[in-house]
Amino acid sequence: xxxxxxxxxxxxxxxxxxxxxxxxxxxxxxxxxxxxxxxxxxxxxxxxxxxxxxxxxxxxxxxxxxxxxxxxxxxxxxxxxxxxxxxxxxxxxxxxxxxxxxxxxxxxxxxxxxxxxxxxxxxxxxxxxxxxxxxxxxxxxxxxxxxxxxxxxxxxxxxxxxxxxxxxxxxxxxxxxxxxxxxxxxxxxxxxxxxxxxxxxxxxxxxxxxxxxxxxxxxxxxxxxxxxxxxxxxxxxxxxxxxxxxxxxxxxxxxxxxxxxxxxxxxxxxxxxxxxxxxxxxxxxxxxxxxxxxxxxxxxxxxxxxxxxxxxxxxxxxxxxxxxxxxxxxxxxxxxxxxxxxxxxxxxxxxxxxxxxxxxxxxxxxxxxxxxxxxxxxxxxxxxxxxxxxxxxxxxxxxxxxxxxxxxxxxxxxxxxxxxxxxxxxxxxxxxxxxxxxxxxxxxxxxxxxxxxxxxxxxxxxxxxxxxxxxxxxxxxxxxxxxxxxxxxxxxxxxxxxxxxxxxxxxxxxxxxxxxxxxxxxxxxxxxxxxxxxxxxxxxxxxxxxxxxxxxxxxxxxxxxxxxxxxxxxxxxxxxxxxxxxxxxxxxxxxxxxxxxxxxxxxxxxxxxxxxxxxxxxxxxxxxxxxxxxxxxxxxxxxxxxxxxxxxxxxxxxxxxxxxxxxxxxxxxxxxxxxxxxxxxxxxxxxxxxxxxxxxxxxxxxxxxxxxxxxxxxxxxxxxxxxxxxxxxxxxxxxxxxxxxxxxxxxxxxxxxxxxxxxxxxxxxxxxxxxxxxxxxxxxxxxxxxxxxxxxxxxxxxxxxxxxxxxxxxxxxxxxxxxxxxxxxxxxxxxxxxxxxxxxxxxxxxxxxxxxxxxxxxxxxxxxxxxxxxxxxxxxxxxxxxxxxxxxxxxx
RNA sequence: GCACGGGUAGCUCAGUGGUAGAGCGGCUGUUUUACACGCAGUUGGUCAGGGGUUCAAAUCCCUUCCCGUGUACCA
Numbered sequence: 001x002x003x004x005x006x007x008x009x010x011x012x013x014x015x016x017x018x019x020x021x022x023x024x025x026x027x028x029x030x031x032x033x034x035x036x037x038x039x040x041x042x043x044x045x046x047x048x049x050x051x052x053x054x055x056x057x058x059x060x061x062x063x064x065x066x067x068x069x070x071x072x073x074x075x076x077x078x079x080x081x082x083x084x085x086x087x088x089x090x091x092x093x094x095x096x097x098x099x100x101x102x103x104x105x106x107x108x109x110x111x112x113x114x115x116x117x118x119x120x121x122x123x124x125x126x127x128x129x130x131x132x133x134x135x136x137x138x139x140x141x142x143x144x145x146x147x148x149x150x151x152x153x154x155x156x157x158x159x160x161x162x163x164x165x166x167x168x169x170x171x172x173x174x175x176x177x178x179x180x181x182x183x184x185x186x187x188x189x190x191x192x193x194x195x196x197x198x199x200x201x202x203x204x205x206x207x208x209x210x211x212x213x214x215x216x217x218x219x220x221x222x223x224x225x226x227x228x229x230x231x232x233x234x235x236x237x238x239x240x241x242x243x244x245x246x247x248x249x250x251x252x253x254x255x256x257x258x259x260x261x262x263x264x265x266x267x268x269x270x271x272x273x274x275x276x277x278x279x280x281x282x283x284x285x286x287x288x289x290x291x292x293x294x295x296x297x298x299x300x301x302x303x304x305x306x307x308x309x310x311x312x313x314x315x316x317x318x319x320x321x322x323x324x325x326x327x328x329x330x331x332x333x334x335x336x337x338x339x340x341x342x343x344x345x346x347x348x349x350x351x352x353x354x355x356x357x358x359x360x361x362x363x364x365x366x367x368x369x370x371x372x373x374x375x376x377x378x379x380x381x382x383x384x385x386x387x388x389x390x391x392x393x394x395x396x397x398x399x400x401x402x403x404x405x406x407x408x409x410x411x412x413x414x415x416x417x418x419x420x421x422x423x424x425x426x427x428x429x430x431x432x433x434x435x436x437x438x439x440x441x442x443x444x445x446x447x448x449x450x451x452x453x454x455x456x457x458x459x460x461x462x463x464x465x466x467x468x469x470x471x472x473x474x475x476x477x478x479x480x481x482x483x484x485x486x487x488x489x490x491x492x493x494x495x496x497x498x499x500x501x502x503x504x505x506x507x508x509x510x511x512x513x514x515x516x517x518x519x520x521x522x523x524x525x526x527x528x529x530x531x532x533x534x535x536x537x538x539x540x541x542x543x544x545x546x547x548x549x550x551x552x553x554x555x556x557x558x559x560x561x562x563x564x565x566x567x568x569x570x571x572x573x574x575x576x577x578x579x580x581x582x583x584x585x586x587x588x589x590x591x592x593x594x595x596x597x598x599x600x601x602x603x604x605x606x607x608x609x610x611x612x613x614x615x616x617x618x619x620x621x622x623x624x625x626x627x628x629x630x631x632x633x634x635x636x637x638x639x640x641x642x643x644x645x646x647x648x649x650x651x652x653x654x655x656x657x658x659x660x661x662x663x664x665x666x667x668x669x670x671x672x673x674x675x676x677x678x679x680x681x682x683x684x685x686x687x688x689x690x691x692x693x694x695x696x697x698x699x700x701x702x703x704x705x706x707x708x709x710x711x712x713x714x715x716x717x718x719x720x721x722x723x724x725x726x727x728x729x730x731x732x733x734x735x736x737x738x739x740x741x742x743x744x745x746x747x748x749x750x751x752x753x754x755x756x757x758x759x760x761x762x763x764x765x766x767x768x769x770x771x772x773x774x775x776x777x778x779x780x781x782x783x784x785x786x787x788x789x790x791x792x793x794x795x796x797x798x799x800x801x802x803x804x805x806x807x808x809x810x811x812x813x814x815x816x817x818x819x820x821x822x823x824x825x826x827x828x829x830x831x832x833x834x835x836x837x838x839x840x841x842x843x844x845x846x847x848x849x850x851x852x853x854x855x856x857x858x859x860x861x862x863x864x865x866x867x868x869x870x871x872x873x874x875x876x877x878x879x880x881x882x883x884x885x886x887x888x889x890x891x892x
Numbered sequence: 893g894c895a896c897g898g899g900u901a902g903c904u905c906a907g908u909g910g911u912a913g914a915g916c917g918g919c920u921g922u923u924u925u926a927c928a929c930g931c932a933g934u935u936g937g938u939c940a941g942g943g944g945u946u947c948a949a950a951u952c953c954c955u956u957c958c959c960g961u962g963u964a965c966c967a
Contacts (some may be wrong), residue, residue: 004926006926006927007927007929008927008929194963194964194965201967218967219966219967220967221967222967265966266966266967267966267967269966270966270967271966271967272967274967275966275967276967278967282967284966284967285967344965344966344967345964345965387897389896389897390896392895392896393895393896393961393962393963396895396896396962396963397962397963400963400964496961496962497961497962499962500962527961529960531903531904533959533960564904564905564915565904565905565915571897571898571960571961572904572905573903573904573905574904575903575904575916577903577904577915577916577917578904578905578915578916580916580929581915581916581929583929584927584929584930585929586929587927587929587930588926588927588929588930590926590927591926591927591929591930592926592927593926594926594927595926595927596926597926598925598926638905638906639906642906642914642915645914645915646914653926653927654931657926658931755932755933756933756934758932758933759920759921759932759933759934760933762920762921792924792932845911848911849911852910852947852948855947855948856947857946857947857948858947858948859947860947861946861947861948862910862947862948863910866910866948869910869911870910870911873911
């Protein structure tokens with residue numbers, strides 16, 4: 001036992017324990033262990049990433065689960081790692097290149113060299129987030145850190161690709177995809193965010209070929225693609241245009257006759273009922289074009305500029321500039337009927353934040369495997385989603401599932417393991433569809449290993465979507481030994497924003513490639529927002545830096561504070577005040593232990609003599625055990641933390657400790673002193689263990705300071721088994737416990753009454769007043785003394801026949817009537833007013849209670865115990881009223 | 893449009909049918925030897941509005957309004 005500074009300073013302590021845990025191998029998972037397995041795989045953060053609040057929330061929860069599982073005697077694997085994050089990482093290095101003088105692009109550098117540069121960048125800067133997670137205290141098995149481009153992992157990705165290809169689920173096809181004109185790659189549907197935007201709807205005159213004085217009105221938001229129009233479509237049922245079908249109109253830009261066709265897709269009621277068909281630049285138009293055998297004219301370059309030499313005014317211009325310019329031209333030609341403001345949804349690239357272009361392009365696609373298994377597993381509860389409502393979102397996505405565009409025009413990532421026969425390269429490049437049959441025919445080669453005769457083959461240039469490697473994460477990170485013990489994993493903790501990107505795909509991959517579900521429970525965290533409810537983002541600058549928060553409040557403070565406000569709903573509004581509360585709580589805990597350390601050892605002789613307050617706090621501790629267990633079982637972390645906070649701050653510190661302080665003063669009865677010290681030690685031992693998963697560092701430090709480690713062979717707290725709550729009240733009957741509970745509650749209630757009374761008489765809290773108790777509840781003699789201590793009184797005299805001087809302030813408490821004799825300060829009027837006020841409140845309660853009990857249907861229909869409860873309540877109020885009335889009459 | 897989540901004290905949120913709660917903030921007092929990152933007291937609510945079920949509704953049902961999220965889209 002040693003002296004500690006007055007305020008808790010987390011920085012050094014946290015670092016010390018993080019080192020020590022690693023040194024002792026506390027986080028390491030042993031696949032040969034006999035203990036039951038518990039496992040989580042971390043949602044791998046981007047290797048380029050830096051820790052943000054979402055990570056903190058997410059990983060704190062995982063850490064709590066992992067640490068608690070260790071305490072429960074399980075063999076725990078929490079497997080960490082990072083994701084290569086194709087686009088994000090490549091963009092990062094490209095940005096560096098662009099900063100050089102002269103600026104360079106990846107094309108200047110060349111593929112091989114560029115990929116080398118990214119690897120170098122990764123080695124140098126890629127570990128930041130791992131260090132940050134360690135600073136948060138995450139108890140991952142760092143020896144098993146994985147990267148989605150580790151050699152073994154890459155082999156698994158290629159194997160999976162090959163298998164799916166051979167099965168016919170992967171094919172290459174010419175299809176309309178979401179094209180990112182900045183990043184110059186295709187994207188999956190999930191990477192496109194539909195964003196409402198203010199644009200304009202232009203109505204344009206398309207002259208009839210046969211009679212240039214007549215025209216057809218066509219509404220469009222994209223006049224810059226008019227040169228690519230190949231038809232104008234109307235609904236076949238639209239009588240207005242029936243006579244025009246088969247005739248031609250003149251395209252207003254690059255004037256050429258194009259046919260008027262009929263297609264069901266056109267809505268009669270919308271716009272003018274005539275739709276320009278631009279198959280190269282619109283998904284739906286493309287389908288209309290296919291249905292009607294129309295040609296495709298592409299007038300956009302991959303980077304979103306106009307490519308149309310026949311229209312020199314627009315050729316080479318950026319697509320948005322061209323939009324304005326094209327309208328000017330049309331207006332000059334007298335062909336603009338009108339323009340009006342229009343709200344529509346524009347698909348925006350999640351990655352580069354620019355509107356995507358629908359673009360016809362040769363890409364690789366996957367027909368998802370095991371869709372039915374994936375759907376059934378969640379539906380039937382083999383995999384449990386929490387909160388449960390996410391299951392609906394998941395099911396909805398699966399029902400409408402579309403083939404996944406898995407190729408990306410990137411260099412950083414897993415290169416597509418497909419090779420084309422050199423002498424057929426051109427022919428294959430043009431092939432509208434390639435699949436398993438082409439491999440059988442020897443035109444292409446697909447495999448985890450390059451072909452045996454590489455000189456005859458050319459590998460596909462594209463890389464795979466990052467998620468095509470992440471979806472294998474739960475098993476591709478494990479060797480067979482590890483899989484045997486830890487797969488399927490127990491819990492997955494992640495954000496609902498990646499339910500489609502990642503969670504659902506992992507489920508399918510798990511069933512398809514590991515033969516089993518990847519995890520049993522998925523806990524979806526809330527999304528951390530700022531106080532205005534906005535998403536945390538770099539551009540808004542509303543995202544606090546967790547490292548800064550750790551510096552100021554400690555990792556434990558941050559974790560605890562965040563858990564206090566982490567609800568189970570959709571989002572959590574981040575308020576730094578809450579983190580400050582976490583720190584304050586750490587300080588409270590620290591000081592409570594400091595107080596214990598100032599007391600010296602508890603003795604075994606004389607035998608401890610326990611009072612109601614001792615039994616009561618142990619009883620509450622037992623309840624806390626249950627509350628934490630229940631909360632964790634339901635993944636209600638905020639409930640756990642609230643219970644832990646309230647027990648310690650309110651029950652233990654404010655009530656119990658304050659009630660027993662005199663037991664520790666010099667000259668106190670040694671038997672009572674022993675009881676108090678034993679109780680304090682028991683509470684602290686249990687409490688630190690219960691709190692440890694939430695605040696691992698400070699609890700560990702205090703565990704050591706208190707010398708508890710010595711009794712556990714110097715083991716760190718984090719691997720000390722959870723003590724059983726059953727030992728807490730051993731040797732006591734239920735009756736004794738509940739009696740203690742009643743007495744302690746009465747004591748604390750009485751203390752409150754006295755404090756109220758003192759405050760009302762403007763007696764400062766430390767004013768040593770004298771109290772007289774006319775007891776109604778029989779108690780041991782220590783109780784009045786504890787009451788004196790709690791309420792800041794010099795002494796409480798127990799005096800059954802006390803006759804109070806007129807005007808003595810008094811209060812009715814569960815212990816009995818309490819009087820506050822104020823020598824020379826008696827103010828009869830004041831006391832009368834006070835009692836009247838209290839009586840008013842009570843009268844109201846009585847009236848309400850009586851009304852309720854007077855209601856026959858209540859008495860008849862409500863359950864007996866509810867009625868009984870109400871009757872008890874009324875009796876209590878009435879008793880109190882009687883006392884107050886007696887006091888009142890004594891005043892007159 | 894459809895689906896889901898939410899609306900409770902000034903703020904952040906608990907509260908799944910039986911006396912409306914916590915923390916913060918505000919105000920008042922207090923430096924009492926664990927803690928001023930503290931202690932004590934106090935203030936503050938038509939539980940978004942309306943209707944219904946029930947002996948009893950913040951809680952269950954219907955409906956309207958507002959906020960958020962996802963998803964589908966017609967130029």
